[in-house]
Amino acid sequence: MNGASVLDVYRILSDAYGPQGWWPLLEVRGSQPTATGTLKGYHPGDFSFPRTERQRLEICVGAILTQNTAWPNVEKALLNLERLEALMVTRLLALSDAELEDAVRPSGYFRSKRRKLREWALAHQDWAGRTPSRADLLTVWGIGPETADSIRLYAYGQPEMVVDTYTRRLFAALGWVRETVSYDDLKELCTRELPLDVVVYQEFHALMVEHAKRCYRRQPWRDDLLRDVGGRRGG
Template identity: 50%
Template sequence: MNKIKCFYEKLLEKYGLQGWWPLLDCKGCNPTKTGSIQGYHPGDYSYPKNENQRFEICIGAILTQNTSWPQVEKALINLKKINAINPEKIKNMEISELCHAIKPAGYFNQKAKKLKIFSEFYINLKGKKPTRDELLALWGIGPETADSILLYAYKLPSFVADAYTRRIFSSMGLIKKYETYDNIKKLFEDNLEKDFKLYQEYHALIVEHAKNNKNKKL
């Protein structure tokens, strides 16, 4: 077994299934994460179950840019209260109202603009799956956000190589300290079977592991 896969097995044994992406409303979800609403669903890969949840994941991916998840949850709850976890609604609502709702997640001016742009794009998809290049072409969608959307909202095997991944695997000596995003992504995809469930768990486990060791140097 290669080192990439081997490390996955060790993380899984240590932390268990993570059940990402967290959703506001999923009955029977396992409330295991502290400081979080009951959004995780370990072992259940049937989410998103509808377009509503798919869109929620997409805007959550945008809102969580450089922001902790509990702050994003507050923003999502605000949006839900005004029936705004909906692309048509976000596209048409006042920008000031949108800014106010997502304020807890920070960068509200930029993120409101990003949500507007993405909502229009989402509407034009008409149910079709976006490509990575289409997502990257949008203002406000970078590689990590694009991969998160593909992997969690559309269940496509696109590995999310975030800052934690670079930190952990460079300290393990498996990649260079300043390896590019795309090269790290490729390393994982080359060493793992193309399975969206595996990609989801691995990425979530990396985040969990990094949080657990944030005071250590790894």
């Protein structure tokens, strides 16, 4: 297993867990159980999402709400917004501060997330149906590199690799990077050895989250799956 590559990691995870199918959507759940979490909203093997503007908006909103937040809490907030029929930009912007805060409260950081959603919704209107560039997204207050990439990759189907704390933890556990590696460096490491492919990016990110949820809880972990890959990085 000398000179193992990122692609090897992808293959190992893919063989272990099978197709994932991200992003979770309220309308597309319940078909199959997932190994982790309470949400059963994945659509393995089906990459035709989002199919509607409503779904695209739900992904953008979810990407913002899930910042440093467990997904089940995000789902509660999304259900609140759905109940308010606020998964449309105009309706979202029509909510009062109190209404919006109450809706997103279960996902935590309710004040800042209220502002983040507003700022994003206004920018979204300005983009007028065009696909926002990464730079476009990064100008929005509350949208950082990971959220921008998540929106690009999952809401707009752009080949933008998403790396997150789980990704960082995984590659750190393999000994390929330090935990303090920057977002951009980690992203570059991932993309350099992967084909520029939306499906591959979506699956790889989802697989790393799935694996990390199983093995990299904040406790001494033991990684059996990737044991043979870690420790050496060809160079």
